[in-house]
Amino acid sequence: MKKTISALFILLCSSMVSSQITMGNSLDRANIEKEIVKAPPYENHENFLSYEEYYGYNPPKDKTPTKEEFYSRYNDSKIFFPKYSNSYREKDIYIFKDESTINLLKREFINERYFKIERIDAELGKTPFYAKINDRNKEFLETDLLFTLKDEETGEIVYVVESSISFVLVPFYENLTDLFSKTSFIATQDFSADKLPLSTKNGSLYIDKGTEWKGRFSLLRGRDINFFPGDEITNEDQDLKYMAILGNGNDTIIMNITKSNSGRWWFSEVFTPKHIAEKRSEKTEAERKEKLNSLVKKYGQNYGNLVFNKKGTIGMTKEMCKDIYGITLNKKSYTDAKGEIEIWEYTGMLKLYFTNGKLSEIIKY
DSSP, rough: OOOOOOOOOOOOOOHHHHHHHHTTOOOOOOOOOOOOOOOOOHHHOOOOHHHHHHHOOOOOOTTTTOHHHHHGGGTTTTTOOOOOTTTTTTTTTTEOOOSBOOOHHHHHHTTTEEEEEEEESSSSSSSSHHHOOOOOTTGGGGTTTEEEEEEEETTTTEEEEEOOOOSHHHHHHHHHHHHHOOOEEEEEEEEEEESSOOOSSEEEEEETTOOOOEEEOOOOOOGOOSSSOOOOOOOHOEEEEEEEEEEEETEEEEESSSSOTTTOOOHOOOOEEEHHHEEEEEEEEHHHHHHHHHHHHHHHHHHHHHHHHTTTTEEEEEEEHHHHOOOOSEEEEEETTTEEEEEEETTTTEEEEEEETEEEEEEEE
């Protein structure tokens, strides 16, 4: 599931019809309409997602909309088909117009054209077009999405069937372009990235957590980042890649934005916009100060600071130690000449000895 996902908006429509009980007659029950679950609105920071990518393969039926309702979130969205060869995924994509006999069109018919999504049917096989298509391989696309598209310049209606989209969702593209033109990004952890120019030798660059990077968003073909392209142009060579090209001083890296690439890190897994990182840092600092003040109020200045910094010291109470080391069920107690002795053991880590309720010894493994 996605990973970046909008919250569901649930509309509760219920109406009560007054009822009257009469002896000897049946009870007129209140007429309560069923809960209607609406599809989440589309937001421009999301790429096109299938129903399964959004909800998973076994969503609870009473909490999710139908597939048709879900795909309606994309109605009126603008899309663009980049240029592909006529052989590109030709067995996986159908392009046609509504005619008495449906004959498939070549890829070039939609290349470099903009369309508006009029409707998305969840399964081609459940539409009237399925019986009209004159192609023996149509059964392989029976459960694929059917896009009803309109060229707003000409008013022409075109139908496209595909399981893995080959178009660019314009709102998503424009959002990425705008985001990268205005935003710096902060690395949220240490990791390795592909260095530009791409090379099979010394092609990785180690990125330090907290470093700032700025760059641009770019649409590339699979062939652009293939180390060993063959003479023949394959489907993988033509596949579109949403890539981030980021610089930091003399270093430049390239990362896949929409998904991981051959085991490499996915952009959003390791980078966050600078303004968001700063807000998180401010929130963390505020929470840290609040926690420290709470502990100082509870234990006093000296012990409060020690507990906050997770530093156990002789003389602490059991409650202080619990706040530092956590709870353990591995406890023993006995009485000797010194008084009541209690031992807390944290397996593989340390033992704490308490004498008459105060920490008297710390043994680390």
